[in-house]
Amino acid sequence: MKRNDWFLAAGILAAAAILFCFQIFGNSGDQAVVSISVDGALYGTYSLEEDRTVKIDETNRLEISGGTVKMDWADCPDQVCVNHRSISRNGESIICLPNRVVVSIENGESGEVDGIAR
Amino acid sequence: MKNRAAYFGVFTALALIFSYVETLIPVNLGIQGAKLGLANLVTVTVLYKTDFKEALLLSVTRVVLAGFIFGNLFGILYSLAGAVLSLVVMNCLKPRSSLSVIGVSIAGGASHNLGQLIVAMIVVETYHVGYYLPVLLIAGVITGALIGIVCREALKRIRNITNV
Numbered sequence: 111m112k113r114n115d116w117f118l119a120a121g122i123l124a125a126a127a128i129l130f131c132f133q134i135f136g137n138s139g140d141q142a143v144v145s146i147s148v149d150g151a152l153y154g155t156y157s158l159e160e161d162r163t164v165k166i167d168e169t170n171r172l173e174i175s176g177g178t179v180k181m182d183w184a185d186c187p188d189q190v191c192v193n194h195r196s197i198s199r200n201g202e203s204i205i206c207l208p209n210r211v212v213v214s215i216e217n218g219e220s221g222e223v224d225g226i227a228r
Numbered sequence: 229m230k231n232r233a234a235y236f237g238v239f240t241a242l243a244l245i246f247s248y249v250e251t252l253i254p255v256n257l258g259i260q261g262a263k264l265g266l267a268n269l270v271t272v273t274v275l276y277k278t279d280f281k282e283a284l285l286l287s288v289t290r291v292v293l294a295g296f297i298f299g300n301l302f303g304i305l306y307s308l309a310g311a312v313l314s315l316v317v318m319n320c321l322k323p324r325s326s327l328s329v330i331g332v333s334i335a336g337g338a339s340h341n342l343g344q345l346i347v348a349m350i351v352v353e354t355y356h357v358g359y360y361l362p363v364l365l366i367a368g369v370i371t372g373a374l375i376g377i378v379c380r381e382a383l384k385r386i387r388n389i390t391n392v
Contacts (some may be wrong), residue, residue, distance in 0.1 A: 115328055122335075
């Protein structure tokens, strides 16, 4: 094995390490947000860090508190979204079908599933 | 080149057998989807013993055949991209006297995984699979080094075969 072989291997490994560090660093910079869309169109995104209540088009009311999101009130008859447990993890969502409101978490901490076998 | 077809057949058969052997031994590197790539042993050897054209033809034949026998259509697509990219990279590095077979093989292993990931990005239409890149690069270096070491030994021993 020649000297330059080691350099090449070290170079690729270093590139991998840099990319890896970049990912970790880049990821921590992103804050978890909740994104709301109505009828397929983006209604707004809100930070999970900040406690607040969001009114969505007079039909739904969303409550963000302590890093979790809950549908507080909805004018629909079935109340499925209101009874949905609060969400906080990446990819989780609350959907109000009658009002076509989709609330989902982005960039949050990942869920508890370790992996999915295909 | 004498007996070109015969040698090509032998190498294709050998590469296919290696692909088969690989499905029998679950080499677990702790990374989902990472494989040792035993068949690349034949590819690298052929690249060194003959030329780029021959190695490319062999590689494509092997990937398509092995894909139909052991894998699926998407597997062929990924493997093809990886195989072609790694061959191009290896062919560019081969003339450099400062690099041995092992170094060339390491570059080939890393670029093989890179090519597959690029196709995966295009197919899945998301750059998120790119997060897998560092892991795959490291895996490529390790498997490439292993293949390179075996290849160096193999090349030493088949030095007598001149008209391949």
